[in-house]
Amino acid sequence: MSQTVDRALSILPLLAEGPADLGQVADRLGVHKSTALRLLRTLHEHGLVYRQSDQRYRLGARLFALAQEAMENLDVREIAHAHLVRLNEECGHTVHLAVYEENEVLYIDKVESRYPVRMYSRIGKPVAITVAAVAKLLLADLPEHERRALAEKLDYPMYTSRSTPNPAAFLRELDTVREQGWATDLGGHEESINCVAAPIRGADGKVVAAMSVSAPNVVVTADELLTLLPLVRRTADAISGEYSGRTPAELQ
Amino acid sequence: MSQTVDRALSILPLLAEGPADLGQVADRLGVHKSTALRLLRTLHEHGLVYRQSDQRYRLGARLFALAQEAMENLDVREIAHAHLVRLNEECGHTVHLAVYEENEVLYIDKVESRYPVRMYSRIGKPVAITVAAVAKLLLADLPEHERRALAEKLDYPMYTSRSTPNPAAFLRELDTVREQGWATDLGGHEESINCVAAPIRGADGKVVAAMSVSAPNVVVTADELLTLLPLVRRTADAISGEYSGRTPAELQ
DNA sequence: ATGCGTGTTGCACAAAATGCAACGCACCTG
DNA sequence: CAGGTGCGTTGCATTTTGTGCAACACGCAT
Structure with a gap:
């Protein structure tokens, strides 16, 4: 070039x-x-x-x-922000919003945990794409060929023993995630940190963003975190509704 | 080019x-x-x-x-230091730099007075948060709810008769400070010591640090110290400009 | 088919970027 | 204070690199 x-x-x-x-x-x-x-x-x-x-x-x-x-050109962020804050107030944990762009998954918003033990992350920083719950959701929605091509291209660093080890395992995981409509990362990035995530969809049903709640083991166990799943999904659906113009914000 | x-x-x-x-x-x-x-x-x-x-x-x-x-790799202290030294050379008094962190205000840099009578303080030491001029500036910039919550939580020791006595008085003082864009402490911490302070702002306008000039009554009166205000503000603005990476042209 | 508006490619030519060597300058150091 | 070292900076000859052109490919509407 x-x-x-x-x-x-x-x-x-x-x-x-x-x-x-x-x-x-x-x-x-x-x-x-x-x-x-x-x-x-x-x-x-x-x-x-x-x-x-x-x-x-x-x-x-x-x-x-x-x-x-x-940032301002990404209007999902603007719509989602209030919902993320509310979710954080309800559960107290760190809440993330991420999008897929150019073979990367990037955090575009974050509300910090109210617990003293915080997880490290940064808005704008590329996510550990092979293990993060939000990345699974975003990639699971790509067209088949693109998904396969990307899966082959990626590196699969073993952050922990639970990290996704190779393309085949990753693609299987993505199938599961697409099937069930939500995703988790249980100690796949850092041994002691778990996440639950849900997709945000546009009017055409395509996944435009994903959000997650993350918390370290010392605060809540993985099982306890999973009980938040309905709440996370409800929040994601609310954002989807508003984003796709179905549910004006004033009505909520 | x-x-x-x-x-x-x-x-x-x-x-x-x-x-x-x-x-x-x-x-x-x-x-x-x-x-x-x-x-x-x-x-x-x-x-x-x-x-x-x-x-x-x-x-x-x-x-x-x-x-x-x-942003993350920016170090206010590093950028500010040369300016603080210059200010000290011009006025001769003690110059402080402070930041807000986790409900505390901490001195992170200091240039000693060139007069024999010095005020006591230490880098890294928490500041008397309810009276110090730098603390007022840093707290005045917090979001409303956080500011109120913090004001309620604090103790209000009466170091002198001029110390801030209670949350209501403190919040009123913070409003004034936010309004005028600078702050003073006239004998609120130690009867004979006065300070003038100005805020240092990042690219987004948020107050990231505050700096002050302090001197005991025996060296200069409060009124004389106040004549330094323009100089202090100019220095703070210069640091802000450099911290936020503005070019001189855009600085006007 | 036909025409129009896109984005894209290969190529010859000229312009523009490159590295070099030399200079200026501030700061040490003996 | 002379001499040295480590910076940033400049002018210039060389040629690499970017440029515009013209032609092509593709989608879309007529």
């Missing part, structure tokens, strides 16, 4: 890790300093990169503004 | 206005379709641009991930 642009864009994730100086950027890109300088200057002009007082470069304000706008 | 990158980056704000197809992008860039195509493809590979089902392009969710990660 375009080498120059490709290099320039590679700078962004690099700076997301933290500020870096010209030399570091040039090294990690594998280009001459002068080349890196010109790329950084261009990024700077567009406000995507900022030069702090110690001369090092970091991501700039413009990027935050763009991210904000990108 | 770099034409190709420049063109590619110009696509982002364009798509921020709303989804567009190849032709529209090419037109607005003033380039041939094939050129626009290659640029879009490169952006796409980096996840900054997403191709929706109707083939049109829009901003991708990856932008989040970047912005979010960058």
